[in-house]
Amino acid sequence: MSKPDVMVGTGSNFKYQRQWLVLVLTAILAVLAVTASIAIGPVRIGFLRVWEILMSDNAPVDISYQIVWNIRLPRTLVGCMVGAGLALSGALLQGVMRNPLADPHIIGVSAGAGLAAVAALTIFPQFPPSLIPAAAFGGALTSATLVYGLAWRAGVSPMRLILSGVAVSSLMSAGTSALLVLFSENVQAVMGWLVGGLAGRGWPHWAQVWPYVTVAGVITLFTGRQVNLLLLGDEMATGLGVKVEQVRLLLIALASVLAAAAVSVAGLIGFVGLVVPHIIRLLMGSDYRFLLPASALGGAALLTLADVAARMVMDPIELPVGILTASFGAPFFLYLLRRGHHH
Amino acid sequence: MILAAKELTLGYESEIIVPELNLFINAGEIVTFIGPNGSGKSTILKALARYLKAKSGVVYLNGQDIHRMPTKKVAQQLAILPQTPSAPSDLTVAELASRGRAPHLAWWQRSGPEDYKVIRWALEQTKTTHLADRLVGTLSGGERQRAWIAMALAQSPQILLLDEPTTYLDICHQLEVMELIKRLNRELKLTVVMVLHDINQAARYSHRLIVLKKGRIVAQGPPSEILTAQLLTDVFKVKAVIKSDAETGTPICLPYGIAE
Ligand SMILES: Nc1ncnc2c1ncn2[C@@H]1O[C@H](COP(=O)(O)OP(=O)(O)O)[C@@H](O)[C@H]1O
Ligand SMILES: [Mg+2]
Numbered sequence: 001m002s003k004p005d006v007m008v009g010t011g012s013n014f015k016y017q018r019q020w021l022v023l024v025l026t027a028i029l030a031v032l033a034v035t036a037s038i039a040i041g042p043v044r045i046g047f048l049r050v051w052e053i054l055m056s057d058n059a060p061v062d063i064s065y066q067i068v069w070n071i072r073l074p075r076t077l078v079g080c081m082v083g084a085g086l087a088l089s090g091a092l093l094q095g096v097m098r099n100p101l102a103d104p105h106i107i108g109v110s111a112g113a114g115l116a117a118v119a120a121l122t123i124f125p126q127f128p129p130s131l132i133p134a135a136a137f138g139g140a141l142t143s144a145t146l147v148y149g150l151a152w153r154a155g156v157s158p159m160r161l162i163l164s165g166v167a168v169s170s171l172m173s174a175g176t177s178a179l180l181v182l183f184s185e186n187v188q189a190v191m192g193w194l195v196g197g198l199a200g201r202g203w204p205h206w207a208q209v210w211p212y213v214t215v216a217g218v219i220t221l222f223t224g225r226q227v228n229l230l231l232l233g234d235e236m237a238t239g240l241g242v243k244v245e246q247v248r249l250l251l252i253a254l255a256s257v258l259a260a261a262a263v264s265v266a267g268l269i270g271f272v273g274l275v276v277p278h279i280i281r282l283l284m285g286s287d288y289r290f291l292l293p294a295s296a297l298g299g300a301a302l303l304t305l306a307d308v309a310a311r312m313v314m315d316p317i318e319l320p321v322g323i324l325t326a327s328f329g330a331p332f333f334l335y336l337l338r339r340g341h342h343h
Numbered sequence: 344m345i346l347a348a349k350e351l352t353l354g355y356e357s358e359i360i361v362p363e364l365n366l367f368i369n370a371g372e373i374v375t376f377i378g379p380n381g382s383g384k385s386t387i388l389k390a391l392a393r394y395l396k397a398k399s400g401v402v403y404l405n406g407q408d409i410h411r412m413p414t415k416k417v418a419q420q421l422a423i424l425p426q427t428p429s430a431p432s433d434l435t436v437a438e439l440a441s442r443g444r445a446p447h448l449a450w451w452q453r454s455g456p457e458d459y460k461v462i463r464w465a466l467e468q469t470k471t472t473h474l475a476d477r478l479v480g481t482l483s484g485g486e487r488q489r490a491w492i493a494m495a496l497a498q499s500p501q502i503l504l505l506d507e508p509t510t511y512l513d514i515c516h517q518l519e520v521m522e523l524i525k526r527l528n529r530e531l532k533l534t535v536v537m538v539l540h541d542i543n544q545a546a547r548y549s550h551r552l553i554v555l556k557k558g559r560i561v562a563q564g565p566p567s568e569i570l571t572a573q574l575l576t577d578v579f580k581v582k583a584v585i586k587s588d589a590e591t592g593t594p595i596c597l598p599y600g601i602a603e
Contacts, residue, residue: 015435222450229445235425238394240498241418241446285433 015285022284026297030080033304037076040308042316043067071202078201078209078265079307079321080300083272085213085262087299088220090273091280091292092255095227096248097158100281101336103274104259106165107252111172112143113263114194118176121190122183132193133208133264140260143172148252155245161252196267196322198307205265212261216254217296223251224289231286269322271329272303278336344406345370345534346391346421346502351400353383353390353558359398360386361558370501373528373535375545378555379579384538385426387555388506391536392423404502418446422495423504430479436490437475440465443497465496468531469523485516489523496527503527505537509544517541521548542579546570546593554578570594576602 038050045053045064053059053068086104093102104110116139120127127135148156151164180187226247229237234244259273276299280291303321306328310321346368353361361383368374376384389395391402393409402409409417422443430439443465444458454462466472469489474482479490488508495503508524509517525548527533539545545552546566554562554569556578562569567587575583575596583598 015433225445225448225450229442231431232442233425233429235389235392235394235423236428238414239392239418239421239423239425240442241415243414286431287438 019284019287019290022280023290023294023297026280026294026301030297030301030304033301033308034076034080037079037304037308038068038072041067041072041311074202074206075198075200075307076304078205079198079304081206081209081213082198082262082266082269083276083299083301083303084217084296085209085258085299086269086273086303087276087295088217088292089255089259089262091277091288091295092220092223092227092251092258093273094277095230095288096251096255097162098231098233099158099162100278101274101333102162103271104255104263105169105270105273106162107256107259108143108147108165108168108172109140109256109259110263110268111169111176112146113137113140113260114268115139115143115172115176115179117193117264117267118179118190121193122179122186125186130204133205136264137208137212137260140263141256143168144252144256144260148249156248156252192320193267195320196269197310197318197320198266199318199320201265209261209265212257216257216261220254220258221292221296223247223254224287224292227251227288227292231288267320267322269303270326271333272299272325275329275332276302278332344368345404346536347403348387348391349401349403351387351390351402352398353386353395354398359558361390363400364558364560366553366560366563368502368534368536370534371528371532372551373524373537373549374551374553375549376536376538376553376555377540377542377545382555383558384555385506386558388423388504388536388538392421392504393417394423415446418498418500420500421502421504422498422500424491424495424506424508426506426510428491432478432480434479435476436471436479436482436493437462437466439479439490440471440475440493440497443494446498461499462497465493468496468527469493483516484512485519488512488516488520492520492523492527500533502534502536505535507538507540510540517544524548542570542575542596546595547588547591567592567594570596 035047035050039045039047043064045068049064050068053065059065089104093104093106094100113136117132117136120132120135147161147165147168150168151160153160180190226242229240229242230247237244277291277295280294280298284290284294306324307321310319310324313319344367348364348366351361351364352359364387376387378384386395390397393402404412404417404421440462441454444454444462447458448454466475469492471486471489471493474486474490479487482490509520512520521544524535528535549566551564552566552569553560554574561578562574570585572583572585575581580602581598582600582602583596586595586597588595
């Protein structure tokens with residue numbers, strides 16, 4: 001984290017203080033969300049008890065202990081990784097594209113993951129379910145590479161990237177639809193994946209998602225200053241010593257890995273990548289040295305809370321969390337569009 | 344010779360805009376490009392700043408091929424302000440100026456006391472200290488231009504490239520920016536290479552003019568030596584009389600009609 005640039009001025013706008021405040025608040029919110037997610041369910045566990053079970057070496061191995069360690073903790077942690085991954089990915093892409101409406105879907109990650117997963121589930125019914133995340137991950141990265149490659153013409157401009165993303169995504173979605181029609185007997189299995197959710201996610205999913213999100217996420221946190229410079233425009237950034245194309249490629253690669261890992265274990269979860277960085281930006285401004293960590297924390301908190309809600313609203317039926325994020329994300333998206341987009 | 348171009352051919356896609364350009368800039372000079380719209384002034388400036396890759400030829404910065412130098416090293420010596428730079432709407436003047444320190448920091452480093460000293464100095468030089476906490480987007484045109492120049496100064500460069508720094512300003516703010524540039528050149532020995540639209544301002548504030556037409560240099564030298572009615576007719580297609588400023592001796596051109 002940088003020292004305050006306001007050390008130069010009088011600091012009369014309190015921007016630096018606000019940035020830290022929002023960062024601390026998102027961290028607290030994330031901790032609360034994790035606690036709530038582990039505590040709430042058919043069997044209620046007290047908030048303090050949750051932390052006792054998690055922290056204490058000699059907590060009694062009772063039913064609560066079993067539920068926490070075997071069911072709710074892994075699901076919650078997967079949710080945190082998915083939320084953080086999507087939000088970081090969205091934040092990066094909004095910076096790279098200099099467009100606040102960019103999100104992980106724009107580079108074809110979701111469509112690619114969807115096509116690969118659906119192909120695996122439909123064409124190869126014997127495909128081991130435990131390998132679906134790996135297939136989705138591969139599909140997502142392939143698709144992102146394709147989008148980047150098609151947009152390349154002596155460099156990649158944000159506009160071409162968006163157009164190329166739209167084209168590739170449409171193609172992949174068409175492929176997905178075709179598979180669903182051709183292999184309609186397997187649709188049931190596919191639907192669950194396509195809707196997106198955290199139901200039944202456990203330690204194997206955790207193992208699939210955390211290495212990618214952690215490694216790419218940590219690298220991402222060091223790119224804040226580069227994104228800040230890119231926000232001044234390609235020409236200005238070059239003038240300030242940024243290797244624009246290389247940095248852009250790195251940032252897009254990071255965003256792809258983050259989103260691909262998230263989508264591969266949780267299916268298609270919309271709007272987290274779009275909305276979270278946006279809310280954070282409204283609260284603290286667009287300094288990416290702060291925006292990136294706050295987005296990661298905010299994304300983890302938001303998806304975890306959405307998952308708690310998804311389990312509670314229609315109890316005992318569990319809603320897929322993707323439906324929930326979409327139903328509060330879509331109105332917010334419309335609100336952004338109406339406000340017009342200035343960045 | 345701090346900056347030089349040798350047989351520089353520039354263009355976009357397959358189109359050639361500037362063929363085989365040779366030029367040199369001496370340390371401490373103020374050199375201004377003038378020429379009609381589309382004559383390649385911005386294109387040349389972008390190439391001198393290594394933003395636009397040349398189709399062939401070389402740009403030398405202090406004798407070194409600019410594309411073979413680490414780009415951060417270049418940024419420590421040369422700063423550029425594009426014609427219409429843009430910034431996030433919540434960026435303050437102090438933050439903007441602090442971006443200028445980027446070339447002096449490795450990726451793991453944060454700004455230190457030394458950097459803040461330079462930033463404060465850059466704000467003082469451009470008289471924007473009192474604006475430090477204002478948002479760049481809320482400044483008047485003249486103030487904004489000074490804030491951007493503060494950012495460029497925070498790079499502590501030897502050379503400053505400016506693309507039409509006065510174009511969207513009213514006359515008072517234009518002169519304010521031009522006086523600032525003149526003072527930076529005098530007091531800091533900053534070499535300035537710029538593009539100006541206003542021929543009279545170019546003549547008044549430059550040691551040397553480079554006149555461009557369709558990507559080629561048609562004249563260059565001290566304003567009083569090269570600005571003639573014939574040149575203005577040839578290059579800008581206007582009829583004009585050239586007077587001499589009684590006080591400074593710099594030429595003043597008064598266009599009065601369009602040449603056929
Ligand atoms: N990015 C670009 N792509 C294609 N052509 C360009 C681009 N930028 C400038 N040009 C063309 O190059 C020529 C010179 O432009 P420019 O250097 O901007 O002129 P000036 O700054 O002298 O007005 C013009 O004909 C313009 O259309
Ligand atoms: Mg121009």
